Amino acid sequence: MSAAAQDIATRNAVIARAIIYAVLILFAVYYLLPLYVMLANSLKPLDEIRQGNMLALPQEWTIAPWLSAWSTAQIGVQPTGLKPYFLNSVLMVVPAVAISTILGALNGYVLTKWRFRGDNIVFGLMLLSCFIPFQIVLIPSARILGLLGLAGTVPGLVLIHAVYGLGFTTLFFRNYYEAFPNELVRAAQIDGATFFQIFRRILLPSSGPIIVVTVIWQFTNIWNDFLFGSSFSSVDSIPITVALNNLVNSSTGVKEYNVHFAGAILAALPTLIVYIVSGRYFVRGLMAGAVKG
Amino acid sequence: MAQTQAEIVPVLTRRQSRAPKEVLQDWLPKLVLAPSFAIVLLFVYGFILFTVVLSFTGSKLLPDFSTWVGFSNYVRLFNHPNWLTSLKNLAIFASLYVIVCSVLGLGLAILLDQKIRAEGLIRPIYLYPMALSFIVTGVAWKWFLDPGIGLEHIVKDLGWESFSFRWIKDGQMAIYTIVIAAVWQSSGFVMAMFLAGLRGVDNEVIKAAQIDGASTVTIYRRIIIPLMRPVFLSAFVVLAHLAIKSYDLVVAMTDGGPGTSTWTPALFMQKFTFGRNEMGMGASSAIIMMMMIFSIIVPYLYSELRGERRT
Numbered sequence: 364m365s366a367a368a369q370d371i372a373t374r375n376a377v378i379a380r381a382i383i384y385a386v387l388i389l390f391a392v393y394y395l396l397p398l399y400v401m402l403a404n405s406l407k408p409l410d411e412i413r414q415g416n417m418l419a420l421p422q423e424w425t426i427a428p429w430l431s432a433w434s435t436a437q438i439g440v441q442p443t444g445l446k447p448y449f450l451n452s453v454l455m456v457v458p459a460v461a462i463s464t465i466l467g468a469l470n471g472y473v474l475t476k477w478r479f480r481g482d483n484i485v486f487g488l489m490l491l492s493c494f495i496p497f498q499i500v501l502i503p504s505a506r507i508l509g510l511l512g513l514a515g516t517v518p519g520l521v522l523i524h525a526v527y528g529l530g531f532t533t534l535f536f537r538n539y540y541e542a543f544p545n546e547l548v549r550a551a552q553i554d555g556a557t558f559f560q561i562f563r564r565i566l567l568p569s570s571g572p573i574i575v576v577t578v579i580w581q582f583t584n585i586w587n588d589f590l591f592g593s594s595f596s597s598v599d600s601i602p603i604t605v606a607l608n609n610l611v612n613s614s615t616g617v618k619e620y621n622v623h624f625a626g627a628i629l630a631a632l633p634t635l636i637v638y639i640v641s642g643r644y645f646v647r648g649l650m651a652g653a654v655k656g
Numbered sequence: 657m658a659q660t661q662a663e664i665v666p667v668l669t670r671r672q673s674r675a676p677k678e679v680l681q682d683w684l685p686k687l688v689l690a691p692s693f694a695i696v697l698l699f700v701y702g703f704i705l706f707t708v709v710l711s712f713t714g715s716k717l718l719p720d721f722s723t724w725v726g727f728s729n730y731v732r733l734f735n736h737p738n739w740l741t742s743l744k745n746l747a748i749f750a751s752l753y754v755i756v757c758s759v760l761g762l763g764l765a766i767l768l769d770q771k772i773r774a775e776g777l778i779r780p781i782y783l784y785p786m787a788l789s790f791i792v793t794g795v796a797w798k799w800f801l802d803p804g805i806g807l808e809h810i811v812k813d814l815g816w817e818s819f820s821f822r823w824i825k826d827g828q829m830a831i832y833t834i835v836i837a838a839v840w841q842s843s844g845f846v847m848a849m850f851l852a853g854l855r856g857v858d859n860e861v862i863k864a865a866q867i868d869g870a871s872t873v874t875i876y877r878r879i880i881i882p883l884m885r886p887v888f889l890s891a892f893v894v895l896a897h898l899a900i901k902s903y904d905l906v907v908a909m910t911d912g913g914p915g916t917s918t919w920t921p922a923l924f925m926q927k928f929t930f931g932r933n934e935m936g937m938g939a940s941s942a943i944i945m946m947m948m949i950f951s952i953i954v955p956y957l958y959s960e961l962r963g964e965r966r967t
Contacts, residue, residue: 397796477685492700498925498942503703587789589904627795638787
């Protein structure tokens, strides 16, 4: 190859890399744009949004929309802001995640280390339950919540989320424990360790990563849920996603875009923080949930 | 023969004389699993059965099992213009959502796999929308695409006075705005799936092709992309089943409007069951949704589980 040809080759390579970077940066802008729009406009007075440009930074910075979204905005009939609904979501998420994760861990342990005839059918049925369209269980769920006296309550939502999360948590732990050496379990058994002792002393200490993945997955799904929240809550138990939708889509009064954006970020904040703090586990959960493990 | 008998006998006698505590240990695993399994049987499969039966009744506001109507809910469903609109929207939404997400996901994954220095910075930016709820995504895009304050207003503000972008207010085009928002939310995740797939490709294969003088484009087209077949399949299954379930995003962006132009099957089910007191028809629409999802997911899970046993 002559020197000139080599020059052209390196120049082409440089151009190709420049194009690759340009495309990648362009898409980064595309993914960040809505977040930027929400953030910039949540810090503007309403007039500035109506008259100005949504892409512009605020000329007059204000946190009034945030305060309004949190504690005084009109949601439904009450001017309470999102605060009480944020709290409802916390009260709903924490027990639902805890219950479904603990049960999922025990199920995964039994399905891999105490295999029995038909265990694959049990697992298959639990696995399939992850994918059902929840519309198909809405009507009977409403009935059973009514029968249990839990209709329209936070505990009712906890029950529903724990139940319909079981398939996924079982799947996660089952796939994780499948790779755990059976010899260790057998050795402990010979030493006379009981069922729960083996779980507590042998499997649990090495379950850290899968517990994190499961908790993040369940937390994100339950916090972001809208269908169950809108179907089974009453005034006192509305979760944040439903409250946000009521705030934005209420047909009365002036549309306070800046308050809507502040509210949307407030609703997204917990899952965003989880993502930023532990993105690696978050992605692993997505993959496991998507590609079965 | 005698030998095995000798082995069996002591085991049997030991078993008969076992302490209750040991018997409990034998049953404990099943006892631990039983509540979860019973709950899934009742809340999932029992409830599905309940809804199936309901779809053959004339239930209106409440479940009513005394009026048996056969298939008439299904007949009414498939003659109802709103259901046909929902199916048409699902077809448009699902195909565009799956295709655009896959193409974008694969393309970005390939670009990001070129030893990009800032990968650690770019990847999380592409993926974060997946952490948001569809309601938040819906709010952001609803106002960004709103002609009054959003994109149209911005472009006009920049000096292009005749620019018009009012898809979200246009019954013919509104469904495409939902595609835009949904692709924004999910394409980063599909990118991550393809990136994981690309990282799993054996380097030796690529090196061999390079020695044979294949260009980068040829290597991707002939070798690497065909190797991504399982990822395409997983992405298809995940995206298609999300598309069939799509509900929150539509509610947040258009709530089915303008008119009924952005109804989807999930929205139909909700509106008919709880809004219009047509529980029988609502149930039958849910059954159709389940059949659509199962026709995608059951063969997939079956082949995955079978493959697992073989290896």
